[in-house]
Amino acid sequence: MSTAILVQDAYKKFSKDKKPVWKNLITRKSNGVVPDKDNANGSKSSIIAVDRVSFSVREGEIFGILGPNGSGKSTLIRLIATLLLPDGGTIMVLGYDVVRQSMQAQKLINRVSVEASFFKKLSPMENLVYGARLYGMDGKQTRLKVVEILTRLGLEQRAIYKPMEEMSRGMQQKVAIARALLSQPRILLLDEPTTGLDPRSKREVQAIIRELNQEKGTTILLTTHDMVEADNLCERVAIIDGGKIVALDTPEALKQSIAHNGHEPTLEDVFLELTGKKLVEKDEQMG
Numbered sequence: 001m002s003t004a005i006l007v008q009d010a011y012k013k014f015s016k017d018k019k020p021v022w023k024n025l026i027t028r029k030s031n032g033v034v035p036d037k038d039n040a041n042g043s044k045s046s047i048i049a050v051d052r053v054s055f056s057v058r059e060g061e062i063f064g065i066l067g068p069n070g071s072g073k074s075t076l077i078r079l080i081a082t083l084l085l086p087d088g089g090t091i092m093v094l095g096y097d098v099v100r101q102s103m104q105a106q107k108l109i110n111r112v113s114v115e116a117s118f119f120k121k122l123s124p125m126e127n128l129v130y131g132a133r134l135y136g137m138d139g140k141q142t143r144l145k146v147v148e149i150l151t152r153l154g155l156e157q158r159a160i161y162k163p164m165e166e167m168s169r170g171m172q173q174k175v176a177i178a179r180a181l182l183s184q185p186r187i188l189l190l191d192e193p194t195t196g197l198d199p200r201s202k203r204e205v206q207a208i209i210r211e212l213n214q215e216k217g218t219t220i221l222l223t224t225h226d227m228v229e230a231d232n233l234c235e236r237v238a239i240i241d242g243g244k245i246v247a248l249d250t251p252e253a254l255k256q257s258i259a260h261n262g263h264e265p266t267l268e269d270v271f272l273e274l275t276g277k278k279l280v281e282k283d284e285q286m287g
């Protein structure tokens with residue numbers, strides 16, 4: 001089986017400087033040096049979001065990236081989706097380099113994230129038909145498919161025609177997933193596809209992911225905090241912490257790699273053993 005996504009030594013750092021650009025302009029000295037009050041030696045502190053990560057996803061695989069808040073999951077997804085430029089390493093999508101051949105790579109990928117952007121004044125139907133036109137799809141066919149997908153995801157008929165800004169986050173997430181499904185990409189990048197969904201919608205989205213993978217052979221790379229989801233859905237899982245992959249294997253092998261502690265190990269136990277930390281659910285942290 002061939003490789004769909006190849007990530008080699010991917011590296012991404014962000015400057016920690018939170019000062020807006022205009023402030024730097026105002027405080028700029030006549031010699032052009034930008035003073036940095038945070039740091040005595042003048043060098044800006046930075047955060048390494050993705051720290052020399054390597055892995056590959058096979059064509060037709062469902063691959064999961066599991067990690068706590070801030071571990072670098074979204075950054076990694078955005079690097080693969082050509083939305084960010086890496087500071088080091090190589091990323092290939094079906095043989096195309098995401099930096100040098102970003103146009104070709106973009107055509108093969110679709111990304112769904114929780115911050116998906118829509119025309120808020122327009123309805124899901126209008127947004128999706130607009131999106132589909134960009135992919136050269138026929139309007140009538142699209143409308144039928146939109147109704148089919150959104151109904152399956154449990155969105156009420158009337159919600160399909162009302163402005164996006166009146167919808168809850170979970171509902172908007174479903175529309176974002178529907179948009180990705182419409183274009184039938186070869187590779188689907190799903191950044192926390194089920195976060196914020198109620199249990200029924202969560203199962204429905206998981207079923208759709210599985211179906212898409214089995215029937216269309218779509219390669220799926222997804223991130224999640226949900227260990228049960230990773231266990232049930234993914235052929236292989238990479239556990240990431242502090243921008244580094246700390247383990248990568250099938251859920252079964254990961255669980256077998258740690259000692260039984262009176263009960264069958266879960267992926268939660270694996271994470272705890274490898275990092276000494278608990279994988280805290282986003283909702284818990286915010287609450």
Ligand SMILES: Nc1ncnc2c1ncn2[C@@H]1O[C@H](COP(=O)(O)OP(=O)(O)OP(=O)(O)O)[C@@H](O)[C@H]1O
Nearest residue numbers: 014015047049067068069070071072073074075076
């Ligand atoms: N645009 C940015 N500018 C500065 N720092 C960033 C930026 N994006 C991410 N970071 C930092 O990089 C690190 C990794 O963030 P990232 O969003 O990739 O984590 P994550 O694993 O997706 O977290 P979560 O589970 O909360 O979505 C964090 O420390 C974050 O603060």
Ligand SMILES: [Mg+2]
Nearest residue numbers: 073074075191
């Ligand atoms: Mg994230």
